Every structure is written in structure tokens, then in C-alpha cells.
Amino acid sequence: xxxxxxxxxxxxxxxxxxxxxxxxxxxxxxxxxxxxxxxxxxxxxxxxxxxxxxxxxxxxxxxxxxxxxxxxxxxxxxxxxxxxxxxxxxxxxxxxxxxxxxxxxxxxxxxxxxxxxxxxxxxxxxxxxxxxxxxxxxxxxxxxxxxxxxxxxxxxxxxxxxxxxxxxxxxxxxxxxxxxxxxxxxxxxxxxxxxxxxxxxxxxxxxxxxxxxxxxxxxxxxxxxxxx
Amino acid sequence: xxxxxxxxxxxxxxxxxxxxxxxxxxxxxxxxxxxxxxxxxxxxxxxxxxxxxxxxxxxxxxxxxxxxxxxxxxxxxxxxxxxxxxxxxxxxxxxxxxxxxxxxxxxxxxxxxxxxxxxxxxxxxxxxxxxxxxxxxxxxxxxxxxxxxxxxxxxxxxxxxxxxxxxxxxxxxxxxxxxxxxxxxxxxxxxxxxxxxxxxxxxxxxxxxxxxxxxxxxxxxxxxxxxx
DNA sequence: AACCATAAATGTGTCAACAGTTCGATCCCT
DNA sequence: AGGGATCGAACTGTTGACACATTTATGGTT
Numbered sequence: 001x002x003x004x005x006x007x008x009x010x011x012x013x014x015x016x017x018x019x020x021x022x023x024x025x026x027x028x029x030x031x032x033x034x035x036x037x038x039x040x041x042x043x044x045x046x047x048x049x050x051x052x053x054x055x056x057x058x059x060x061x062x063x064x065x066x067x068x069x070x071x072x073x074x075x076x077x078x079x080x081x082x083x084x085x086x087x088x089x090x091x092x093x094x095x096x097x098x099x100x101x102x103x104x105x106x107x108x109x110x111x112x113x114x115x116x117x118x119x120x121x122x123x124x125x126x127x128x129x130x131x132x133x134x135x136x137x138x139x140x141x142x143x144x145x146x147x148x149x150x151x152x153x154x155x156x157x158x159x160x161x162x163x164x165x166x167x168x169x170x171x172x173x174x175x176x177x178x179x180x181x182x183x184x185x186x187x188x189x190x191x192x193x194x195x196x197x198x199x200x201x202x203x204x205x206x207x208x209x210x211x212x213x214x215x216x217x218x219x220x221x222x223x224x225x226x227x228x
Numbered sequence: 229x230x231x232x233x234x235x236x237x238x239x240x241x242x243x244x245x246x247x248x249x250x251x252x253x254x255x256x257x258x259x260x261x262x263x264x265x266x267x268x269x270x271x272x273x274x275x276x277x278x279x280x281x282x283x284x285x286x287x288x289x290x291x292x293x294x295x296x297x298x299x300x301x302x303x304x305x306x307x308x309x310x311x312x313x314x315x316x317x318x319x320x321x322x323x324x325x326x327x328x329x330x331x332x333x334x335x336x337x338x339x340x341x342x343x344x345x346x347x348x349x350x351x352x353x354x355x356x357x358x359x360x361x362x363x364x365x366x367x368x369x370x371x372x373x374x375x376x377x378x379x380x381x382x383x384x385x386x387x388x389x390x391x392x393x394x395x396x397x398x399x400x401x402x403x404x405x406x407x408x409x410x411x412x413x414x415x416x417x418x419x420x421x422x423x424x425x426x427x428x429x430x431x432x433x434x435x436x437x438x439x440x441x442x443x444x445x446x447x448x449x450x451x452x453x454x455x456x
Numbered sequence: 457a458a459c460c461a462t463a464a465a466t467g468t469g470t471c472a473a474c475a476g477t478t479c480g481a482t483c484c485c486t
Numbered sequence: 487a488g489g490g491a492t493c494g495a496a497c498t499g500t501t502g503a504c505a506c507a508t509t510t511a512t513g514g515t516t
Contacts, residue, residue: 013298013499040467049501054468058283062290070241071468071507086375093325093376094318101317147314148321151379241469268497277471282498299477299498459516466509475500483492 014048019056021046026065026076027161033078037066063155079163081212087159088208092201094152095136098143099184099200103193105144111189114138118185122178135181139200163211173210180206242276247284249274254293254304255389261306265294291383307391309440315387316436320429322380323364326371327412327428331421333372339417342366346413350406363409367428391439401438408434 025031037057043050057074060066068074118135140152180203187196253259265285271278285302288294296302368380408431415424
């Protein structure tokens with residue numbers, strides 16, 4: 001084993017390093033949802049002790065990316081349709097409110113900048129996939145509420161990312177998304193907070209339905225999938 | 229040291245035990261906001277190794293109750309006025325949405341039960357302090373969204389609890405709160421989701437302003453208080 | 457052949473010691 | 487006397503070994 005070794009960077013702690021490393025393993029689907037996350041195996045693989053690995057897994061558990069109890073083995077979380085619905089509902093609440101705050105707090109210049117960025121990104125087309133979430137992140141960060149930003153961009157983001165490749169696979173959805181993003185920004189520019197929030201909610205809900213419709217038979221072992 | 233010893237329960241892991249123990253220390257103000265959380269000191273105090281204590285502190289860091297970076301000592305988080313505002317904003321978004329979901333999903337019987345419980349609790353008066361949050365928790369759980377429930381009742385709840393004794397100290401606020409709770413329930417019973425959500429938001433915002441007005445000069449070291 | 461009890465094997469929880477960094481105080485220099 | 491570098495003390499990060507729980511394999515029983 002030990003295909004990769006850690007030996008260079010020293011700015012951050014080893015636990016942080018391993019945390020990112022395992023995250024990449026999950027993103028690259030080497031650790032698929034439902035698979036067990038073995039402490040000692042990962043430890044020997046990364047060439048470190050079990051301590052940092054254990055710590056990283058605990059952090060992953062903290063942001064709900066792996067499920068684990070007492071002495072059971074940790075597993076990469078596998079979301080049931082119900083869990084996906086709840087995830088998008090929470091995003092709806094938080095991102096809608098963030099959009100409201102952004103409408104109230106953004107400067108006119110920042111709004112215009114965001115509009116132009118959106119349009120140029122859409123004109124480019126190809127890498128519009130990346131643009132999608134950039135828009136949402138921009139709005140969320142513009143809310144000025146760092147707690148909401150952390151929750152959305154730090155925790156939920158990881159979960160969404162696992163299931164996002166599915167929604168990104170639909171081609172004509174992107175055009176819809178662009179239109180909706182543009183409408184939201186119009187409401188923001190008009191300083192209509194209620195409308196902006198409402199539009200954002202609808203937009204997120206639609207995206208959620210999209211994902212939910214395309215992932216009805218993801219593996220969710222134990223007929224639950226929900227953890228903790 | 230070692231004023232207390234852990235030797236009986238074995239159902240849960242030691243780390244969980246220590247986690248609850250430190251939480252109690254924070255609630256009982258033995259660990260005030262801003263104070264350092266010393267791994268080895270707590271380890272010898274609880275009569276365990278540093279491992280479980282370390283794990284517990286990491287979990288506390290995960291729910292934002294202690295702040296810590298790289299090799300620095302961990303400290304109990306001390307919220308700046310700005311951070312308190314953001315906390316209540318997040319609660320406003322989440323709890324408002326939860327109220328909306330509850331309005332859509334609760335059965336008529338459950339609503340009537342909640343109304344009668346609220347009124348009897350108000351009639352008793354004395355322990356109305358406990359009732360306050362019970363109401364919110366009841367609504368949140370009635371939403372049926374376990375992710376929102378976990379976030380509100382599991383994470384934010386701990387932070388709010390530290391600063392709640394201040395808001396609870398105001399006497400006539402309780403009467404206000406009861407009236408607002410009652411109005412919210414009327415909207416729920418009328419199945420007016422938009423109104424219920426709006427009322428809940430106003431209610432939470434008012435509570436937040438109350439706390440904010442009474443804690444202008446809490447210690448927030450480093451002229452920031454916000455962590456991470 | 458199916459089923460329950462038992463035992464090896466795997467994996468997690470805990471511990472005590474070691475290594476590196478930060479914090480605090482002392483000491484030196486201007 | 488004030489400011490800054492230096493040394494020591496305290497604390498966090500990391501490690502490898504040990505103890506316990508769970509899972510899997512094995513064997514005896516009905």
C-alpha cells in the first residue's frame with residue numbers, strides 16, 4: 001500500500017491534510033456512498049498513524065458526510081430520496097433568506113458586476129456547469145451573514161456536490177437555470193427582497209425536484225439511508 | 229484534581245461522555261465564553277486520557293461552541309454582537325421555514341394538542357421559562373424535516389442556550405412571547421403557511437433584538453469575537 | 457440441512473509517551 | 487525604563503501499543 005505519501009506541507013496540521021484527502025476520495029467516487037471507511041486501512045495508505053485519520057473521519061461525521069455509531073464501522077452517507085428532499089428544503093430556506101439579505105445589503109455596483117458576470121459566463125457556454133454554483137455562492141456570500149455562508153458553502157455544499165453530477169447531466173436544464181438566475185438578479189436590482197427570496201426558493205426547489213426525479217433508485221441500504 | 233470519576237455507564241463511548249460533561253461545564257458557566265479549554269487539564273480532571281477529551285473538543289468545535297486553530301489553545305466561543313445577529317438571522321430563516329412546513333404537514337389533532345399545551349403552560353406561569361423553547365422545539369419537530377430539526381435543536385440550540393438566560397430575565401417579555409406564540413398557532417390552524425412563517429420570523433427577530441439590546445458589552449476579545 | 461453457540465479475526469476505543477509549536481517570563485540591549 | 491530577543495514551561499499534534507466490541511467463520515446440536 002502507501003501509494004501516496006505526505007511529506008511536504010507543514011502549515012496545517014496532519015488531520016486537516018487527511019480530511020481533504022478523504023474528501024477527494026469521496027468526490028472521486030473511490031469511496032462511494034454506502035462504503036465503509038476503514039481507519040487503519042486509510043492510515044497505512046496515507047502513511048500516517050490512525051490518530052489523524054480518526055480525527056478527519058470525525059470531522060466528516062460532523063458535517064454529515066459519513067454516518068457512524070458507537071463501535072460500528074463508519075460509512076459514507078447514502079442519501080435516501082427523503083433525505084435529499086430534506087436537504088434541498090433546508091437549502092431553500094437558507095438560500096432564500098440569504099438572497100433576501102443580499103437584496104437589502106448589496107451595493108448597486110456589486111449587483112451590476114454580478115449581472116455582467118452572469119451574462120458573460122452564459123455567453124461562454126461550455127463551462128456553464130461551473131457557473132451554476134458560482135452564482136449561488138456569490139449570492140450567498142453577498143448576504144453578509146457568515147454563519148449562513150459557512151453552513152451553505154461549507155457543510156451542505158459537500159453533500160450537494162456528491163449528488164450534483166446528476167443534475168448537471170441534464171442539458172436544457174442549464175438554460176432554465178440561466179433564466180431563473182437572471183430573473184432573481186432583476187428582483188435584486190429592483191430591491192424587491194420578498195420577490196428575490198421567493199424566486200430563489202422556487203429555483204432551488206426546481207433544482208431539487210430535478211435531482212430527485214433522476215435519482216429514485218440510488219442505493220440507500222437498510223431502507224432508510226438517513227443516519228445518526 | 230480528579231473531582232469526578234467516570235466508571236459506571238458503558239452504553240456509549242467515553243468521548244460522548246466527556247462531550248456531555250464539557251457541555252455541562254459550559255452551561256454551568258464554569259467555562260465562560262472566552263476561557264481556554266485545556267485538553268490535559270480536563271483529562272486529569274475527568275480521570276481519562278487526552279484522547280477522548282480531544283475528540284470531545286473537536287466535536288464542540290464542529291458545532292461552533294469552541295474556536296480553535298492549528299496549534300493554538302481552544303477557547304469557548306464568545307459571540308460578538310454581529311455574531312449574535314447572524315445567529316438569530318439564521319434561526320429566523322430556518323425556524324420560519326420549519327413553521328411553514330409544520331403548517332402544511334401537521335394534523336388538526338396535533339395542532340389542537342399544541343394549542344392546549346401552550347395555554348395550560350401559560351396558565352401555570354412559573355415555569356413558563358421552560359415553555360418558551362418547548363414551543364419552538366415542538367414547531368420545529370412538527371416540520372418533519374429531520375435535517376432542519378438537527379441543525380436547530382442540535383447545533384444552534386447550544387449556542388442560543390448560552391445567551392438565553394439574558395433574554396429570559398425580562399419579565400414582560402414572556403407575555404409578549406405567549407401572545408406571539410398564540411398568534412402563530414392561529415395561523416397554523418388556519419393553514420395559512422405564508423402568514424405562519426412571517427409571524428414566526430417576526431417573533432424570532434424580536435427575541436433576537438431583545439438579546440442584542442441587553443448584551444452590548446459582552447466580552448468579545450480581539451475586537452472580533454467571531455472565529456474561524 | 458438448518459440453527460444456535462462458540463471462537464478466531466477484524467476494527468474501533470483508549471491509553472501513555474514522544475515530538476513540535478506556542479505562550480509567558482526572564483534577561484539583555486539601547 | 488522601555489522594547490525586543492531568548493530561554494524555559496506548558497500545551498497541542500502525532501505515534502504505536504493495548505483493551506474491548508463487533509463481525510465473520512467454525513463447529514456442534516437437533
